[in-house]
Amino acid sequence: MxxxxxxxxxxxxxxxxxxxxxxxxxxxxxxxxxxxxxxxxxxxxxxxxxxxxxxxxxxxxxxxxxxxxxxxxxxxxxxxNNWGLIAKAPFDLPQVKGKTVGIYNDAWSKAQLSLMLNSVGLKLSDVKLVTAADDTVPLLLQDKVDVITGVTNAESSEIRSTGGFDPFFMPARDHGAPNTxxxxxxxxxxxxxxxxxxxxxxxxxxxxxxxxxxxxxxxxxxxxxxxxxxxxxxxxxxxxxxxxxxxxxxxxxxxxxxxxxxxxxxxxxxxxxxxxxxxxxxxxxxxxxxx
CATH class of the missing domain: 3.40.190.10 (Periplasmic binding protein-like II)
Structure with a gap:
């Protein structure tokens, strides 16, 4: 296996x-x-x-x-689908316009983010993408980005275990992405x-x-x-x-x-x-x- x-x-x-x-x-x-x-x-x-x-x-x-x-x-x-946007504090999706988003360099992350943004009339060009080699969490904890992409049982877990707080999570499935x-x-x-x-x-x-x-x-x-x-x-x-x-x-x-x-x-x-x-x-x- x-x-x-x-x-x-x-x-x-x-x-x-x-x-x-x-x-x-x-x-x-x-x-x-x-x-x-x-x-x-x-x-x-x-x-x-x-x-x-x-x-x-x-x-x-x-x-x-x-x-x-x-x-x-x-x-x-x-x-x-438990992928979504993660931040230190709650936000409304339209508020990400002009913000920095930590993301991985894979097609599906960008596709789901695009679907989320489209649901509120935004495009990928409306945010600044900061690509992480293998972990978006440090970008958020070090305030290098405003929001990161990830899942509840990886990035959110890492923030709780290393950052010491429970982050805000916005599910992609509730904002235009498929619940797959x-x-x-x-x-x-x-x-x-x-x-x-x-x-x-x-x-x-x-x-x-x-x-x-x-x-x-x-x-x-x-x-x-x-x-x-x-x-x-x-x-x-x-x-x-x-x-x-x-x-x-x-x-x-x-x-x-x-x-x-x-x-x-x-x-x-x-x-x-x-x-x-x-x-x-x-x-x-x-x-x-x-x-």
């Missing part, structure tokens, strides 16, 4: 618990959880069958499919077709790990700490506890639907990220989830 980030983060917790508790082993699987060399390599590993499964993003699956890569989402990690889950589990379609029973066993064992990690976050964090003792557990703890709140409402776990994908596909075309898209159900499948 290839992951979404070169360094272990709280999002990995369900899979780490499944491995630590022997759920994969009990299912007859030998699972190796591997970080990619860079954030751009996850889909390369999955698409070229160097990995069988992946933890990745919905947009990465869309981009990979646009390049005819043999990948498909086998489970959504939560049921909503950010993260998914995905599989190499060729491997899935050849190994359907193993794929179902993997998803079932992962669900056990997710259920345990959600029901007992403290024990799950001990597993994380055991596997990655050098991690910043203050940040990881806040991030996982926030993630639990995102995962709990999704029942049954990992289940997907056309509705989850439709907004993303439309936005990707409207924002010029891809020229065209297929039917929503060509990007995802529930076939490997427990019946």
């Amino acid at each position: 290839i992951m979404e980030w070169p360094v272990a983060d709280a999002f990995w917790t369900p899979f780490l618990v499944a491995k630590d508790k022997g759920y994969y082993k009990d299912a007859g699987l030998d699972v190796t959880i591997t970080p990619p060399p860079t954030v751009a390599d996850t889909m390369k590993f999955l698409g070229t069958a160097q990995a069988d499964m992946a933890f990745t993003t919905t947009l990465d699956v869309l981009f990979a499919r646009d390049q005819d890569a043999p990948v498909v989402a086998t489970g959504s990690y939560g049921g909503s 889950p950010i993260f998914v589990v995905a599989g190499n379609t060729e491997w899935l077709k050849k190994n359907p029973d193993q794929a179902r066993s993997f998803m079932a064992a992962s669900i056990k790990g997710l259920d345990d990690a959600v029901q007992n976050p403290t024990a799950a964090l001990e597993v994380f700490k055991k596997m990655y003792p050098s991690a910043d557990m203050g940040f990881v703890t806040d991030a996982w506890n926030t993630t639990v709140g995102i995962l709990k409402p999704q029942q049954p776990p990992f289940v997907q639907s056309d509705q989850q994908w439709e907004g993303l596909l439309k936005a990707a075309v409207d924002q010029g990220l891809v020229k065209s898209v297929g039917a929503p159900n060509t990007y995802w499948t529930n076939d490997y989830l427990p019946k």
